[in-house]
Amino acid sequence: VKSAGILGMGIYVPEKIMTNLDFEKELDTSDEWIKSRTGIEERRFVADDQATSDLASEASKKALESAGMKPEDIDMVILATCTPDYLIQNTACIVQKKIGAVNAAAFDIQAACSGFVYGLTIASGMIKAGMYKKILVIGAEALSRVVDMQDRNTCILFGDGAAAAVVGEVEEGYGILSSYIKSEGEDDEILRMPAGGTKRPATIEEVENRETFLKMKGQDVFKFAVQALPKATREALKLAGKETTDLHMVFPHQANKRIIESAAKRLKIPVDKFYINLNKFGNTSAASIGLALGEALEKGLVKKGDVIALTGFGAGLTYGSAVIKW
Ligand code: ACO
Missing domain, CATH: 3.40.47.10 (Thiolase/Chalcone synthase)
Incomplete structure (x- = not known):
């Protein structure tokens, strides 16, 4: 295989919106400070019963739809996250179960915010080597679960969400x-x-x-x-x-x-x-x-x-x- 590229993408964010004003009520901070220092106006937080795998699964279903593929077509699931559902049992396997990607090898990678690029790199290599054909690369996080809501230096910066890409062979000269x-x-x-x-x-x-x-x-x-x-x-x-x-x-x-x-x-x-x-x-x-x-x-x-x-x-x-x- 000469070229690997993205065949379809899907994104998902949880419904709950946290605005800068929501933080202003609880902390010594302001909408003005947050906007001028970071550009952030609002972010999404997971609901109490949601975890990283839920966001990842929703994004993955949309990616499969956009690529016109079935979950069984996927032979590898690579999930980039630094906020896994559990320390033991990778989150990619939970996504595999939730979306029904029964034919895949599934594992997590941890490269923090570079994770999506690292994941695409691995997928591209695997496809060009001819070892796998259709790889789901997901970046998903529930950072609201690990930020200290009393620490204004960090909690205002982060949000929750997921994005997924189906990577496979593309026309030569195109793709990654x-x-x-x-x-x-x-x-x-x-x-x-x-x-x-x-x-x-x-x-x-x-x-x-x-x-x-x-x-x-x-x-x-x-x-x-x-x-x-x-x-x-x-x-x-x-x-x-x-x-x-x-x-x-x-x-x-x-x-x-x-x-x-x-x-x-x-x-x-x-x-x-x-x-x-x-x-x-x-x-x-x-x-x-x-x-x-x-x-x-x-x-x-x-x-x-x-x-x-x-x-x-x-x-x-x-x-x-x-x-x-x-
Ligand atoms: N509201 C009001 N004041 C605040 C807040 C806040 N939310 N947070 C910090 N301050 C205060 C500080 O306490 C400090 O006060 P002091 O001067 O009295 O000590 C003052 O504002 C200035 O703080 P600085 O840290 O100098 O502010 P800076 O302009 O550097 O902005 C920021 C801080 C936004 C965190 C910036 O440094 C930044 O964006 N850094 C990169 C962060 C980042 O990208 N992290 C994610 C990496 S990705 C990953 O792998 C997860």
């Missing part, structure tokens, strides 16, 4: 032209949930000290992101033999409007080529790039032959970019 993924594990205390894993189990003390919630050094992430976004995009373009001027649109990880504006400037790409929907959904980590692309496709903004870049960065630290000819 290149991908560049990279990690920097040295900076390992910038973004982490300290307790709840095997290093620091969720003891009563850890829970009481709120260590089972996500902690972040926001400015350090910011500094990393404004370098990583342009670097990954440039490297992926180089591998694809393309220039920044070839890009019809860029789908960046939706963390902060200021990060995207800075990356646009560094890449010398007009900022209006960067698709932004973080105002409505906040930072949905592994789901965010897919949520942006899926929404743009629904609006008819990407057409056959358009060259686009999907670029992410996140905890780990991880980053990566994929260049796709639609």
